[in-house]
Amino acid sequence: MNQVQKLAYMALFTAVATFGSSxxxxxxxxxxxxxxxxxxxxxxxxxxxxxxxxxIAFVTGLLRNxxxxxxxxxxxxxxxxxxxxxxxxxxxSRSWSAxxxxxxGSGIVAPLLAVPYAKVLMGTAAGAFFFLxxxxxxxxxxxxxxxxxxxxxxxxxxWKYRLDH
Numbered sequence: 001m002n003q004v005q006k007l008a009y010m011a012l013f014t015a016v017a018t019f020g021s022s023x024x025x026x027x028x029x030x031x032x033x034x035x036x037x038x039x040x041x042x043x044x045x046x047x048x049x050x051x052x053x054x055x056i057a058f059v060t061g062l063l064r065n066x067x068x069x070x071x072x073x074x075x076x077x078x079x080x081x082x083x084x085x086x087x088x089x090x091x092x093s094r095s096w097s098a099x100x101x102x103x104x105g106s107g108i109v110a111p112l113l114a115v116p117y118a119k120v121l122m123g124t125a126a127g128a129f130f131f132l133x134x135x136x137x138x139x140x141x142x143x144x145x146x147x148x149x150x151x152x153x154x155x156x157x158x159w160k161y162r163l164d165h
Contacts, residue, residue, distance in 0.1 A: 006048065006052060009047070009048060009052075010044075010048065010052050010055060010056055010059075013040050013043065013044050013048075013056045014056050014059045014060050014063070016036070016040055017036055017037050017040040017056065017057075017060040018060050018063045018064055018067070018069075020036030020037075020040075021034040021036050021037050021060070021064055021069060021070065022064075022067070022069045023036075024036050028133065028134040028137040028138055029133040029134040029137070032134075032138075033134065033137050033138035033141060033142075034070075034074075034138055034142070035138060035141040035142035035145055036142065036145075037057070037060060037074070037078055037138075037142060038081060038102055038106060038138060038139045038141070038142020038143050038145075038146060039142045039143070039145040039146035039149060040056065040057075040060070040146065041053055041056075041057055041078065041081050041082040041085050041102050041106070041142070041143075041146065042085050042095075042098045042099055042102050042142070042143050042146025042147055042150060043146050043149055043150045043153075044056050044057075044082060044085075044086070045082060045083075045084075045085030045086030045087075045088075045089050045098045045101065045102070046085070046086070046089045046095050046098045046150045047150065047153070047159055048086070049086050049090065050082070050083050050084075050085070050086025050087045050090065051086070052086075053082035053083065053085060053086040054079050054082050054083050054086075056082065057078035057079045057081070057082040058075065058078070058079055060074070060078060061074035061075045061078050061079070072117070072118075072121050073110075073114055073117075073118065073131070076110045076113045076114055076117055077105075077106045077110040077111075077114070077135055077138075077139070078106065080105040080106060080109050080110045080113070081101070081102045081103075081104075081105035081106030081107075081110065081139055082102070082105070083101075083105060084101035084102065084104055084105035084109075085098040085099070085101040085102040085105065085143075086098070086101070087101060088100060088101030089101070095147060095150050095151055095154070096147060098143075098146075098147070098150070099143040099144065099146065099147040100143075102139055102142070102143040102146070103136070103139045103140050103143050105139075106135055106138070106139035107132075107135050107136035107138070107139035107140060108132070108135075108136070110131075110135055111131035111132040111135045111136075114131050114135075115131075118131070
C-alpha cells in the first residue's frame with residue numbers, strides 16, 4: 001500500500017470514528033461508552049498497523065474534543081488501545097488478539113493511567129476503579145464489533161492491503 005492510500009484509509013477511519021461516536025454511545029457508569037472508537041481501533045490495528053491506529057485514535061480524540069462530543073479521557077484510552085490492538089495483531093497475526101489488545105489497553109491500562117491524567121487535566125481525583133468499569137464495558141463492546149467487522153472484511157477479501165507476515 002502506498003502512502004497516499006494509507007493516508008486515505010486513515011482519514012476514512014478517523015471520519016467513521018468521529019461521526020460514529022456522535023451517533024452511537026450509551027451510558028456506562030462514570031462515563032459514556034463509545035463502541036465505534038474501539039471498533040475502529042481494532043480494525044485499524046489489524047488492517048493498517050499500530051502506528052496508523054494510534055494516529056487515528058489521536059486525531060479522532062482531538063476532533064471529538066473540538067466538536068464537544070468527547071472528553072480528555074479519549075486520548076489515553078483510544079491511543080493505548082489502538083497501539084495494543086495493532087501490536088498484538090503484528091505479533092500473532094490473529095485478529096482476535098487485536099480485540100484482546102484493545103480491551104487490555106483501553107479497558108484496563110488506560111483507566112490506571114487516567115487517574116493522574118484526570119487529576120491534573122480535569123481536576124478530579126477519582127480512582128482507577130471509578131473509570132475501570134466504564135472503560136471496560138466500552139472497549140469490550142467495541143472490540144467485539146471491530147473483530148466481527150474485520151473478520152468479515154478479510155473473509156470477503158474486501159481488504160487487499162492487510163498487513164501480512
